[in-house]
Amino acid sequence: MTATTLLRSESESLDSVKKSNLLAVILKKHPPAFTFLLIVLVVLTVGLINPAFFQLAVLFDIIRACTVLGLFALGVMIVLAAGGIDVSFAAIAALTMYSITKVVMTYFPETHIAIILLAGALGGTGLGMLNGLLVDSLKAPSLIVTIGTQYLYRGILLTFVGTVFFMNVPVAMDNFGKLALWRHDTTEGLHAVLPATVLVLVLASALTWWLLNKTLMGRAVYAIGGSLAIAERLGYKLRSVHLFVFGYAGCLSGLAGIVHVSSSRLANPFDLVGSELDVIAAVILGGARITGGSGSVAGTLLGVVLVTLINNVLILAGVPSTWQKVIVGSFIVLAGAVFAAKREK
Amino acid sequence: MHTESTSPTRAASADFLRLEGVHKRFAGVHALRGVDLSIAPGEIYHLLGENGCGKSTLIKIISGAQPPSAGRIYIDGVLQAALTPLQSLSLGIETVYQDLSLLPNMSVAENVALSEQLVKHHGRLARLFDSRELKRTAARALQAVNLPTTAAFLDNRVDELPIATRQLVAIARAIATSAKLVIMDEPTTSLTQKEVDALIQVINGLRANGVAVLFVSHKLDECIAIGGQAIVFRDGAKVAQAPIQDFSKAELGHLMTGKQLSQARYRVDAQCHQELLKVQDLTRNGFFEQVSFAVRQGEILGITGLLDSGRNELALALAGVEAADAGIIMLDARPLVLKTPADAIAHGIGYVPEDRISEGLFLGKSIRDNIVTTVLRKMQGKFGALNSAACQQLAEDTVERLQIATPDVDRAVQSLSGGNQQRVLIGRWLAINPRILILHGPTVGVDVGSKDIIYRIIQGLAEQGMGVILISDDLPELLQNCDRLLLMKKGRIAHHFDATDLSETDLYHHLVSDRN
Numbered sequence: 001m002t003a004t005t006l007l008r009s010e011s012e013s014l015d016s017v018k019k020s021n022l023l024a025v026i027l028k029k030h031p032p033a034f035t036f037l038l039i040v041l042v043v044l045t046v047g048l049i050n051p052a053f054f055q056l057a058v059l060f061d062i063i064r065a066c067t068v069l070g071l072f073a074l075g076v077m078i079v080l081a082a083g084g085i086d087v088s089f090a091a092i093a094a095l096t097m098y099s100i101t102k103v104v105m106t107y108f109p110e111t112h113i114a115i116i117l118l119a120g121a122l123g124g125t126g127l128g129m130l131n132g133l134l135v136d137s138l139k140a141p142s143l144i145v146t147i148g149t150q151y152l153y154r155g156i157l158l159t160f161v162g163t164v165f166f167m168n169v170p171v172a173m174d175n176f177g178k179l180a181l182w183r184h185d186t187t188e189g190l191h192a193v194l195p196a197t198v199l200v201l202v203l204a205s206a207l208t209w210w211l212l213n214k215t216l217m218g219r220a221v222y223a224i225g226g227s228l229a230i231a232e233r234l235g236y237k238l239r240s241v242h243l244f245v246f247g248y249a250g251c252l253s254g255l256a257g258i259v260h261v262s263s264s265r266l267a268n269p270f271d272l273v274g275s276e277l278d279v280i281a282a283v284i285l286g287g288a289r290i291t292g293g294s295g296s297v298a299g300t301l302l303g304v305v306l307v308t309l310i311n312n313v314l315i316l317a318g319v320p321s322t323w324q325k326v327i328v329g330s331f332i333v334l335a336g337a338v339f340a341a342k343r344e345k
Numbered sequence: 346m347h348t349e350s351t352s353p354t355r356a357a358s359a360d361f362l363r364l365e366g367v368h369k370r371f372a373g374v375h376a377l378r379g380v381d382l383s384i385a386p387g388e389i390y391h392l393l394g395e396n397g398c399g400k401s402t403l404i405k406i407i408s409g410a411q412p413p414s415a416g417r418i419y420i421d422g423v424l425q426a427a428l429t430p431l432q433s434l435s436l437g438i439e440t441v442y443q444d445l446s447l448l449p450n451m452s453v454a455e456n457v458a459l460s461e462q463l464v465k466h467h468g469r470l471a472r473l474f475d476s477r478e479l480k481r482t483a484a485r486a487l488q489a490v491n492l493p494t495t496a497a498f499l500d501n502r503v504d505e506l507p508i509a510t511r512q513l514v515a516i517a518r519a520i521a522t523s524a525k526l527v528i529m530d531e532p533t534t535s536l537t538q539k540e541v542d543a544l545i546q547v548i549n550g551l552r553a554n555g556v557a558v559l560f561v562s563h564k565l566d567e568c569i570a571i572g573g574q575a576i577v578f579r580d581g582a583k584v585a586q587a588p589i590q591d592f593s594k595a596e597l598g599h600l601m602t603g604k605q606l607s608q609a610r611y612r613v614d615a616q617c618h619q620e621l622l623k624v625q626d627l628t629r630n631g632f633f634e635q636v637s638f639a640v641r642q643g644e645i646l647g648i649t650g651l652l653d654s655g656r657n658e659l660a661l662a663l664a665g666v667e668a669a670d671a672g673i674i675m676l677d678a679r680p681l682v683l684k685t686p687a688d689a690i691a692h693g694i695g696y697v698p699e700d701r702i703s704e705g706l707f708l709g710k711s712i713r714d715n716i717v718t719t720v721l722r723k724m725q726g727k728f729g730a731l732n733s734a735a736c737q738q739l740a741e742d743t744v745e746r747l748q749i750a751t752p753d754v755d756r757a758v759q760s761l762s763g764g765n766q767q768r769v770l771i772g773r774w775l776a777i778n779p780r781i782l783i784l785h786g787p788t789v790g791v792d793v794g795s796k797d798i799i800y801r802i803i804q805g806l807a808e809q810g811m812g813v814i815l816i817s818d819d820l821p822e823l824l825q826n827c828d829r830l831l832l833m834k835k836g837r838i839a840h841h842f843d844a845t846d847l848s849e850t851d852l853y854h855h856l857v858s859d860r861n
Contacts, residue, residue, distance in 0.1 A: 293450035
């Protein structure tokens, strides 16, 4: 009897869902669908105003611009999913990229790119795990901890490592930045180049998806994001998860730093500052809740594409760059409203 | 595996769990005072006692959530020096917590069966998890508690489920693994009688498989229906242990409270005057239809029915929380518009919700702040600032009037026992000087001693001329307190009883019979 009554009430609720519109159902099941709609909207708008938008070179430019933002966003998303927040990723990236570039330039100019990427990943992981250790042992809110450590990391960088630009970067990094996965020369003599650096984002996305969906650690991340106290009671080791999520976010930040230096072919210790809110905006637009316990790789990537589009292509539609902020802001408020409505049900 | 035991009643090697001289001290509180306890496989135990007697602390110690201050814990005869939640789980101790401890953002399948995988890998997280195995385990456990096992239900997020279903999911988690001891802390608070019957089947099945069950409940009738050993706690110590059939309800109540409790009706000699509230053909589509009744001054009207009977929705409509679609509500023969809780408050209708934790109290706030929240406007002093002296006075008066056990009104509500929390909530509504007070499950999760006090308060309010509507599942509660009873079925009033000459058996029979 119990089973049948429950089944009945469930099917009734499904019926009532059907009665409301289809869009609401899709949004409820897949929050990133909203992000996708916004992307389509932006692409169509820009494309209608300026048909030059629809060409390979623009697409590849967007992909290039997505790479660093995407790596950061994946890290922030996994920390958010575990119920925390990390605002130190840009500082981690700046410290690792500048230190490694300096060491390689000064002592080992012939280092292979694989070693450099590995060093970036390891350096970032170390700094990230320090965040995790502090969050876990101080039992402090991660926002406070990472605001603190981002000043710390940046201060260390500028005080002890250096403040001077490297206008030249190591050969391996330079080559990596120029390496093309695919190259297309149009009849008008324009080059459309798909950069190899995007591979780092592709691999990182695949790895993140696998970690979140196929490993117990991934489940533990969502469990802790759902409720720290309950997860602890159920036997999840909070310290392991904290070390993992912050370490992993640090690792992606370290990689992002190396990719950034490689593709911009200069190492500026003042770079990446101020990109924090763009990244968090992308993750939130990708459907992750700021309160934790949710977030997906696909959604995050869509959020990254959306923010990148707004930051890079609105100019093609003749929108002044100052208006980009207004649009990003409106989209976030809109996303907040849509996702809040979803939560009501 | 085998050790000597001091337990006089059974052979040592048979005990699955044994506690010796367990003490627990919190800051200033001696919550457990030297508890000796043994649990044998295939036995059912009922841990009985008032709120604050140490039951919850005992459960936390057994499940590894808190270490004891002194004493020894043996599981399968092995001394456990420092028991963690994971160890307790992997040794076969499963707990259905009172708060259910479900992860709201995860699926039913994950909530039911992830623990098994965690235990299998000894808590190491750098492991793959087997999603097929997860679903198989979950489906098996869900079937045992009569929940659906469809893919859609397995993938449903837990926070989208109704509370009764969540309670069953929490029970399913406890039995998903090969548990040796299942602890159930108030597992039936949101369940209907039929679901409780199904749960009793589950418990009997567990017993047959040699699993011990430690059942914690305030519902003595349920405990007696299940049978097994009664373990009675009072003030952090075990005061009695024997088969539950050996006790009468009055004896158990006496053991738990240390006082003699009467089974008699609280309601005597009702002085009902003129009609206060009149409800005519009230309808909310899909929930209840054409409900008509009246409440007189000083009268206590009980409303009961199964979970899907529409009684909850009726209460919400009267409180202005979920407005009705049609019908008339009249107070003093004048029709009212009740669209929001503020409308209800303005007309002097107070509503004490069923779930005091999520719908009522601000747990982290002080008793004072919780009480004054409905009357903030009246508490305004100069420039619209709160008159703190008036707030203090109101809070202190309420604490005294409702016998809330607290040293001062600055205490956070979460530091109080369930019964005292409930009284704070009632006190908040008394602050508006209601003419009609709707009480929804006023003693859910409240201990026997507190029930007594709450009943006396309700009677006192009626004597002062308030009209009281008591919505409850607790049949003795209704019979002891009300003048008249309405029984709802499928959204309609199916029966109308005079509570003075109705027996519990009759009422129960009418409640569960499928005929109207």
